[in-house]
Amino acid sequence: MSAESHIGSRIRGLRGRILTQRELAEAAGVSVDLIRKLEQGARRTASIGSLHAIARALDVDIADLLGRRVGPLSTEPGAGVVAVRRALTTVDDLLDEVEQDAPTSIGQARRTVAYGWAAYWHGRYAQLVGLLPQMIVQLRASAAVEQASRQSAHELLSRCLWLAGCTLVHLGHPDPAWLAIRQAITAAEQGGDDLLCGVLRGSAAWQLLVQGRYVEAHRLATHAATSIQPGADADPERLSNYGSLIITAATAAARDGRTAEARHLMAQAAEVAVHTGDRADYETYFGPSQVAMQTVDIAVVTEDYTGALSAATRMPRDSTLPLASRARHLADQAFAYARLGRRERAVQALLVAERMAPDWMEYQTLPRRVVSELLGAERSTPLRELAHRLGVSD
Missing domain, CATH: 1.10.260.40 (lambda repressor-like DNA-binding domains)
Structure with a gap:
């Protein structure tokens, strides 16, 4: 079993x-x-x-x-997650040495980081684990020697380390993930981008949330939101990331059992989303689509399954959510369907999510939870085949 x-x-x-x-x-x-x-x-x-x-x-x-499946695994000691961990725990600075790899140009670094984040939003974590060690080393070297574009070099290094942290969370490695996000914040501070620093603190809050440290996650997300709180003439980037931090605080409140506060915060985020529309700034998605998605998530967490499915109908038809987010949204709906006894709809939602983002599906806990629950009530062929692909058996 x-x-x-x-x-x-x-x-x-x-x-x-x-x-x-x-x-x-x-x-x-x-x-x-x-x-x-x-x-x-x-x-x-x-x-x-x-x-x-x-x-x-x-x-x-x-x-x-x-x-949860932890991976991707490698039989080589210098590959896979081990290689990412090694890149994060370099000792070169303790030896007063500069990274031995040749630094990459700012233009090439920007393209590499953009490619990495695109892979992340498609759920291609195994691919990223192969890319990240070299990316981290090269961008550290660039940040160490770059003079003319020092701010850009540190910004790109911070985005790369942030990417490593997010990827490691999905692969079930919270400790190196936390190390990565802390290093990302340090690099962003050296680059002097206050908005990026606030966004990264929001990502740290998300990591705490995943670890079940809800009170700390709420405090950190709220603090980060305050640090970048937009004024009357704020640009859309600041508004968007402020709204995203409010959503993180709401999600933490919901998981901590503070349903009323979570709904209040989501109402605030919805007001901000009216002014921004769907946007993607600093690798972060925000807008009416994200508000709809997280409203469903909060309803599921607070066991309001009918409310979750009702909220799902408010997802904009022209949503620009990335692939991984859309798959997660379907998994939330599948959970709600399963809890309401609508098992066929739950299976169909999971199958759509799998077709949409098979790479993402491979390392996610929520779909496995839903499939495990469904197996106790039915044995349809599509469900049994899905359970087999996800490694869930009875």
């Missing part, structure tokens, strides 16, 4: 003889009935907040409960 198909088996294995079901429930702040049903397989999943609480009580990452 795989981890994805039975979260309870992992909970039972992790608590072992150290905690009773009741002690674990008390430590996590959830009902003992929930723990019992999960371990017995009577329930195949729980709210993301409850799962994070259980993981914290067991002193493990939530990925250990959900069976």
